[in-house]
Amino acid sequence: DVKVTQSSRYLVKRTGEKVFLECVQDMDHENMFWYRQDPGLGLRLIYFSYDVKMKEKGDIPEGYSVSREKKERFSLILESASTNQTSMYLCASSLRIGGLHPPHTFGSGTRLTVV
Amino acid sequence: ILNVEQSPQSLHVQEGDSTNFTCSFPSSNFYALHWYRWETAKSPEALFVMTLNGDEKKKGRISATLNTKEGYSYLYIKGSQPEDSATYLCAPPMDSSYKLIFGSGTRLLVRP
Numbered sequence: 191d192v193k194v195t196q197s198s199r200y201l202v203k204r205t206g207e208k209v210f211l212e213c214v215q216d217m218d219h220e221n222m223f224w225y226r227q228d229p230g231l232g233l234r235l236i237y238f239s240y241d242v243k244m245k246e247k248g249d250i251p252e253g254y255s256v257s258r259e260k261k262e263r264f265s266l267i268l269e270s271a272s273t274n275q276t277s278m279y280l281c282a283s284s285l286r287i288g289g290l291h292p293p294h295t296f297g298s299g300t301r302l303t304v305v
Numbered sequence: 306i307l308n309v310e311q312s313p314q315s316l317h318v319q320e321g322d323s324t325n326f327t328c329s330f331p332s333s334n335f336y337a338l339h340w341y342r343w344e345t346a347k348s349p350e351a352l353f354v355m356t357l358n359g360d361e362k363k364k365g366r367i368s369a370t371l372n373t374k375e376g377y378s379y380l381y382i383k384g385s386q387p388e389d390s391a392t393y394l395c396a397p398p399m400d401s402s403y404k405l406i407f408g409s410g411t412r413l414l415v416r417p
Contacts, residue, residue: 194348221403232309232394232407233349240403248404280349284403291337291398293351294405 193217194297196281202303209268211300213281220286222264223294224248224256226277233280239264240286271304278302307331311395311408318385319416325381326411328395332376336398339405340369340380344391352380352393385415 197212215222221240225233225248235248237256245256253275257265264283268275278301282294310329318324330338337356343349353362358373366383382389392412396405 223404225407230409232409233396233405234407235399235404238402238404246402246404282349286403291339291354291356291403293339293354294341294349295351296341296348298346298348 194281194283194295196279196297196300198300199298200301200303202305203268203271205272205304207268207271207304209271209302209304211266211268211279211281211302213264213266213297214262215264215281215283215295216262217283217285217295218261219283219295220261221284222258223282223284224254224264224266225280225282226250227280227299228277236266236279268302271302273304276302276304307397307399307406309395309397309406309408311393311411313411314409315412315414317414317416320385320387322385322415323381323383324385324413325379326393326413328378328380328408330376330378330395330397332374334400335373335376336401338371338378339396340378341394341396342391343394343410349394380411382413385413387415387417389413390415 224236281297285292340352341349355371360371392410
């Protein structure tokens with residue numbers, strides 16, 4: 191069964207801490223994504239990577255960075271966590287097929303609380 | 306940024322009822338439309354990727370239709386069951402890339 195695995199289901203961090211959220215997929219997908227989900231809002235794209243070491247900003251990249259050193263792993267980094275980054279974070283991956291839009295496969299999410 | 310709207314925001318139905326909800330999106334520069342189901346404490350799961358105007362897709366009791374000219378898609382659930390309780394999300398691509406813009410979802414609760 192194909193999987194996207196997020197390293198933590200729940201995290202509690204302090205304001206100002208550097209936080210790493212890890213995501214690993216075993217499907218050899220080229221594309222990987224980080225979203226956050228807040229009540230009343232849809233999933234909002236933070237960053238997208240279409241290949242190793244390649245990244246694009248999404249709608250809300252401020253306060254975040256990403257790292258993709260290997261195809262299967264995509265890390266989201268909160269440089270200095272703030273309370274407004276308390277949220278559910280979802281990682282996803284998809285194939286890259288020119289002209290098509292394959293579906294995302296999602297991880298189960300990390301609920302981050304910044305205190 | 307695309308404006309994607311889903312209605313209603315939430316829906317409570319009795320087991321056995323059929324139901325439908327709507328996803329509206331800009332009709333210009335259409336590429337595709339994704340539907341996902343997100344059950345509580347689980348990962349969002351892809352239901353359909355629709356690309357052609359007039360397209361209709363079906364998966365068990367769930368089906369979806371697409372009208373790209375007027376910019377909407379309907380999701381239908383026939384004979385709702387408690388296990389259909391979930392948030393249903395639609396998402397067109399932002400542009401010709403693989404990035405999606407998600408609506409805020411329709412939360413369905415099916416009472417036994």
